Amino acid sequence: MKITVLFPTQTEASQFQRKDVTSVISGVGLTATAYASLKAIQERPDILILAGIAGVFPHSTFQINDVVLVQSEVEADLGFFTNDGFVHLAHLPIDMEFERRHLLTCTDLPTPAIFPLAKSVSVNAAMAPFIDSSAADLENMEGAAFFHVCQKEHQRFLEIRAISNQVNIENDQWDMQSSVQALTTGLHKLIDYLQQ
DSSP states (O other), X not given: OOXXXXXSSHHHHTTOOOTTSEEEEOOSSHHHHHHHHHHHHTTOXXXXXXXEEEEEOTTSXXXXXXXXXXXXXEETTOEEEETTEEEEGGGOOOSXXXXXOOEEEOSOOOSSOSSOEEEEEEOSSTTOTTXXXXXXXXXXXXXXHHHHHHHHTXXXXXXXXXXXXXXXXXXXXXXXXXXXXXXXXXHHHHHHHHTO
16 A cells, blocks of 8 residues: 655654655745645555644543544635625635535544544644634644545545644643654554554
């Protein structure tokens, strides 16, 4: 099985070494991830995996260093500010014809689940106070672009995240080393499962 793993940063990839997998540093953010995802898809992997850290919202049941598979993504800061506040582009009553995409889901999740499943939002501005995070567990900066490109290209894909911090401006403490270790351990477990 040909597996390619995208890591947003070298830090997230730093503890992962595996000869039977192609690793790519995709870059941080939605734009860099869209480009790297498309380039990786051109190499025709059997499955493409996005692996990184994420922040957890205070209302979620997940904790720092938990490892999850992401079942859904929303490009949460795509929209307009109005007199009533921020409105997601998919929900904006605007007289234009365009693809109204909001919730993106992964249909390639393993059954039975080998990790807990999480709902995530992707943002260009981390900890943005105006987004609707009420239905989300996690925040990241790449997942929605990854989901969108993989879906459009009919590429089998998964996103795995280890939780590094709380999404809380007043408590900006990250457990980078432990979360990267948890990500690495979880990624090995996921790849071993996929290769069975």
